[in-house]
Amino acid sequence: MSLTIAPGEIVGLVGESGSGKSLTAAAIGGLVPYPGVVRAEALRLCGTDIADMSPKELGTSLAMVFQDPMASLNPALRVGGQLAEVAIVHQNASRADAHRRAVDRLGHVHIPEPERRARQHPHELSGGMRQRAVIAMGLMGTPRLIIADEPTTALDVTVQRQILTLLREVPAETGAATLFISHDIAVVGELCDRVVVMYAGRVVEELPVKHLAEGAAHPYTRALVASVPDMDTDRSLPLAGIPGRPPTPAEFTDGCAFAARCPLATDRCADNPPLVDHDGPAHRVACWEAK
């Protein structure tokens, strides 16, 4: 796959489970577990090859937010101490300065009484506060890229909205590029500037979010959009879905991976379609039948 995110831009990466979204995030962040190997012609952050960046540089330039904040926080340590560690390890800050910055960052992500919260352990915070604390941890440095992998999936709807607002505020303030990964195309449509749709490990469509509802050209993207219920959806009918399931890597062929589920498939789809410009370079599609 090929992906570029501009400073301050929020790009949504969508697709069903197993499409390769989280693996892409892990590959960028160097978190693919052994024996996985990441190969890229170019993997650059602000013009520097990520492979050439020291752990300190990468630790302050790249922030990652996961679905479960407890996966990022140590349950045995106080929240403030965990945030302060970022500044102590990556920025050589003194313990006192690091702690002051941790409290400041917790307040910055709208955690009330940040000094008291900094002294607490993760289990004493609500799920939404824990997720904000993880975002605050990312803001201990000066992130140039924020990767948020399903950051709101485990939260209730009200808290979800607060975290989305925060994820909008942070790039606007810091100029950080943001990759927002979600299976929820409705949330992506609200938050992001651009959408990249993945299927079976490949990008199948990339388009500005303002064209998502009416201008999507790939049958898979259109099916994802059509499967989002709204207030007018007839509740007496079954919800719209995409029949079948995505192929596993063992089932990949030389043809279009969506062919078995695609209503527009033809003999031509036995060859994999390339990702090409569609209505200009901002909109790219991999489909022989894209109109």
Ligand code: SF4
């Ligand atoms: S290339 Fe063919 S099978 Fe694949 S999405 Fe387009 S029409 Fe459907």
